[in-house]
Structures are given as structure tokens and as C-alpha cells.
Amino acid sequence: MKRFLATLACLAFCLFAWADKVVMKDGRQFEGAIVDETDEIVKLKMSKGTIPIRKSEIDRIERGTSGIQDMEARLEALTTDNPSGYVDLAAWCIEQNLGDPPTIRRLANIGIALDDSLASRGNSLLGDYMLAKGDRGLAATYYLRAYQADWKNAALRHKLQEHKEALAEERIKQVTTLRDGLQLALDSKWEDAIRKLQAARETPMADQIGTYSATYKSFALLLADLRARVPCKTCSGTLTVKCLTCKGVGNRSCTPCGGKGRIRKTVGGRPEETTCTTCKGSGKLRCEKCAGKARTACPSCKGIRPASASTLDVRGLKALKDAADARTRGSLPIEEQVGPKLPKLGLTVYDEDLVDDGRYYYAKGEWVSEK
Template identity: 30%
Template sequence: MKNFLRLSVLIACAAVVYADKVTLKDGRVFEGEIIEEDADHVKIKTAKTALAFKMAEVASVEKGMSPLQERAKRLEALDGETGAAYLETAQWIVDSPKEIHDEKMLRRLCNAAAFLDPESAAAAQNVLGNWLLAGGKRADAAEAFARVLKADPNNANARKQLETLNTEIVAKARKDLEVLRKALIPLRELKWAEAIPLMRKANKLYFADKCQEYVKSTIDELADDLQRRVPCPSCKGAATRPCTVCKGKGLTECVQCLGKGLRRSAPPKPTFAQEICTHCYHTGNLLCTGCDAERWLTIHFAAEVKGKKSVDIKIASGVEKVEISKFVSMSKWTSRDGNVKVTAISPGAVVKGGTFTCRECKGIKFDPPATEVNTFGITDYLNAIDARLEGKEKIEGVVIPETPYDAEEIADKKFMWKAGKWE
């Protein structure tokens, strides 16, 4: 009850703290949110309406703290010892605008409250559980309600929530096991190509983490191993595919100069600055943006610039102008200091581009490993899955943990908020 009263006072005070205030010269005071302000007038939105005043009428304008500033103030006031204060801060954040909600911060606050003050543990985990539940994180919410029951075994609401969520969790786990089983069956039958796309979708399923235990590799590692054994139908095992935009060249013809590198309307006997195509920079072509191509360019000067008459630069598609402008004034086509003219720009070979990583095989080249696939481990893994689907082994939902707090969330034991981080 004491915690509830303290929370009520804090929340009520917070409403006053971050209200903006306009005081008129006649003594009237209006509180709310200032929505417009300039040298001539101020407009404030109160609980009932929006009011505008000329600055000639205004004695003072006071702006309260934003919710983020208020959150920082509350965090900085935490002493590292009083668990109830961490609970109060977590509850205040939950009751505040969503712009200041932060899951990582709420998890730390609620678990710190439960760790520092056993009497606050049930309430803290309940705050976290309800917030996670409202955000659709039902499995995480179940873990929080399980910790409520660890702190308060007689909490009927937490028990009901956990039972409901565990029913959902077990039902989903059964569906996951069925999908995982379908992915593993082709493996046991040595149908690698059929198994690969199914394995790619199975890495986050329930019981997928047990693959390491039975097969001695993760689901992703197993899928990658299979991909090395089967030529990808899209790239023929090369791991890359030609870019369809540039036809594998890494370059596309300049549409402004039609590949000549020169302006179409240059004067007779033009200077370099007058004749250069500003679209392709005298090269006649552009790096392909479809495959993130790169190449070298050589910029030639009429005289030495920092001891050299030319400079080699590496440029990437989409940022040619940025890279060239580091060495050249492109408005005059001179060196950056404006003293030496540019006489030519020579394109070098494309060093990257023309292809892109094959998405179907994730860039894994056909290169069959010498080792065999662990089919015995896969069989054991399938047997373990079948045992759960057939009811021989129990599919566990979330169980009541050993402590009313998540030790991983506060493993660093940093409970003081200083300069925007936990210390």
C-alpha cells in the first residue's frame, strides 16, 4: 500500500513538473504544452483548449522538462540500494508516454528491484510482465509472471496468466516440432537439396537449439554444410550471379554523352573544363549501382600538385562526385586550391562489381566437404522430437525459476545511472 501511495504522489508530481507555464502580466497562470512561440505571441494548449497571447501581455514563459529529461532525472536519483525506488521508476515509465518506453531499461529496473528488495519482487515482475504482454511478447511475459510466483506463490492473477500463456507456448512448440521434423526427414534420407530451404526456416523454432547437442552443429551450420554439397540451381554453385543491370561489366554507358565522355555542345577548341561530361566525369560510363561497383580513376594535372602530376583514387558507385571533389574543384576543374588545371581523367579497371552474392545459397560456393553428414546424430535428434510429439517426453512451458529476478539482466550489478549509462 505504501508503494502504491508513493507511486501516486510521484506520478501526480510528474504531471506538474513537465507542464509548460505561461504567466500573464495581470497575474493569470496557464499550464499545459506550448505549441507555438515567437517574438510576437505564444500559444499554449491546456487540458481544455488552446490559448494564444501576445508577448506584450506575457510576464514569463516557463518550459517544463520533457518526459525524457524527467526519466533521466528519476534514474539519476536511484541509490543502488532501495529496490522500491527502482519499482517506482519502472511503473512511472510504463505509465508515461510510449516515447520513453525502453524494454532493456525496464527489464533492468524491474529485475534490480526484485534483486535489491525481495518485498518488491512480485510487484516489479508483475509490472514487467503486464508491459511485455501488452507489447505482444507473450513468452517473455510468461517468464516474468513465473518470477512473480517465485516471489509470491499465492498470487492468483500471475498463476492464471502463466497457465494461459503456457497453454499457448506448448501449442506453438508442438507446431514448431512438426515443422522441424519435416525439415530433418530429407536429411535422414540424404536429400540435401530438399532439406536446405527447410533448414533455413527452422533455426528459430522450438527445440532447434538442441541440434548442437545431437548433431554437433547448429541448424544454420548444418544448412551451410549441406549447401556446400549441392550446387545452387540459381548460380550453379559459383556463389555469385551476374548483375542484370550492367550485364556483369560493373559499368553502364553514360546516357548524357552516349559513352564519349564529352559534352554534346562544347565550343570549338574547348578547354578540359568546357568539354568534360559532368555526368560521367570524362569516362564515358558510370559505375553500376545495381552491384555496388568500384574502380580506380587517375586525375591528371597540368603541373605538380603536392609533388605529383597525377593522383589515383578509388571510387564507388553512387559517390563518384564525393570522392573526386576531395581532390578537384569540380566547378572549375582545377586542383582544390584552384592553382592547377585538370587536363584529363582516366578510368582504371573495375575492381569490384559485375556480380552480386547469390541470395538463394547465401553466397556459399559448391565445395563438398570431405567429412560426412552426421546422419546418426540426425536420427537421434528426430527420435527426441518424436518422443515429444508422441507424449513420451514432456513439452515444457515456462517453469517457476530459482530466483524472482533474471540474473542475466543484472549480471554486471550496475545499478547507478550516470551520464546516460549504468555504472
């Protein structure tokens, strides 16, 4: 968070025109950002520091809005009812040269998590963005995800083929991450292991875990077993969170009838009461997202109570770790990584580690789970 705020500050005073201009009575002009103002003094923050200026010496102040302020306002206006708004804002930030990579990646991934039809567009956008940033490996990974969501798209296939070498290099990094994650699991460092293994979940070696372990037939089972050893931080083990759609209200009062269930109308010059057609006489409107319960399944644990952790398959995990280690040393060939595997065609993918915390709203300079 501190790094993000520092980035915002840097962008505010380096990349964009100053928001405010102070024109003095003697003709001098100062540009900066007004950080404090009293009846007598205006404090203007400039590139070389903050200076106080007497209002008696000021002819006029031309106030403006900086790019950062505009971005902050747009971030705070985001709502989960409009998933495409997150991807749109990510695209706008890229176009305006605003924000940092973690913020832009989070925006696009939240949009995809809320609406999987945005997977192709969101991942393709991130691929182009990371490529412009010089990270060809991560760019190729995003192109692969976009292609998995829209595998008939010839343009995406071309991009994927174009960055074949970079994708292979990225996969080597993922195999290394897989190896390190398995070692952390063997060392009983559950949370660190989960983070590492989630980052390596797309490497084909992750799908081969059933070959090495009799306990974990799939990589998902391994992650589930490790998560069972760590309580969910988002919901504190309750499995539910406040509904994002109704803000935890559930059933709200019907506005047309004021919650009475009936509406007064004038028919033939005579006042009559009729049943409210909006709430059908109940006086309440039920939130469709949570079915009026005010809470929904936790986005992190998906509302699923983890099964009791099984006995850790030390032998199987060590065997997979040794195989991954051999591949990073070049003892075994890295699998061909260009193009998705057939079982994954059309699968929506996104950075789960960026959205698993359920913090989809932005307020007062940070991401929050509710407003």
C-alpha cells in the first residue's frame, strides 16, 4: 500500500501538469498543487517544495484537476454492478499513462472475476500493457489466457506465436516457483506455499501431480488441502461476506409504495388504493444476488468449508519438487508451452491472487471489500 501511494505521489508531481496556477499581482506565476488554504495564506506544493503565498499578493488562482485526482475519482466510482467498468478504467489508465502495473492488473482482473465474458478483452489488454512495459514473459501469459477464453481469435493466436520464446522462459520461471512452493509446503509454511503454488498453477507440471502423489490427484486438491490448514482471512471462517449488490441490506423497502405495499391512485375522480405492482404488495424488494439474505458466499473460499486437512503426502510432494528441480537445471525438457491444452479451451482465467481478498471497491486511497 505504501508503495502504491508513493507511486501516486510520484505520478502526481512528475508525469502530469500541475493542477493549480497562482497568478501574482506583479505578473509572476506559480504552478503546483494547493495543499492548504486560510484567509491569509495559500500553501502551494511545487517540485522543489511547498511555499506559502500571501493572498494579499495574489491576483487570481486558476484551479484545475490533475490526472491523479481524476483517476482517484474514477476508482471510487467503480461498482460491482458494472464489471466492464473495471476493464474500461484499466484501459483508460493505460491510455492516460496513469496508475502503476499492480493497480491496472487488479482492475482488469476484478472485471474478469465479476464477468467471465471479459476474459479475452481484459487479458489481451494486460498482454499489450505488459509488453509495452518490457515484460514479454508476463505479456505472453496474458495472451495465452486471452486465447484460452477466445481460442478462435486469429489475432490472439498470432500474438501467442510471436512471443513463443518469451512464454517458454516464463514457464521456466513458473516451474521454479512451483519447486519453491513445494519446498515451502514441505517446511509447513502454508500461507507462503499457497501463494507460490497459486502463481505456478498454470504450468503443465502442476497438472502432473497425480503422477507423483497418491493423495493429491489434482493440483486443486493440493491447494485445498493446504488452505484447510489456514483459516480464510476474508470471512474469518464464516464462509460468507456482506452482499456487494445490496450492501448487506437484503430486503429493502419498496420506493414506489414507501414500504406499504399499496399505492393510492385517482380513478374516475375518486381516490383508490391498489396493490403496488413493483413489490406485489409485500412492501419489500428482495436483492436477487443474495436472495434477501444480505450475505453471499465468500469470494476467497467460495463459501465452501474446507475439509479437514489430510496427512501431508511428503513423499509425493518431494518427488514432484525433485522433478521440477531437474527441469530448472535442464536435466529434463520444458514442455512446449505455446497454445492452450485442449481441455482448457474456452476456460476463463485471471490472477486469483489479485482478487481473492474480495476487495473490489476503492475508497480513501485503498482497496476495500465494502463501502
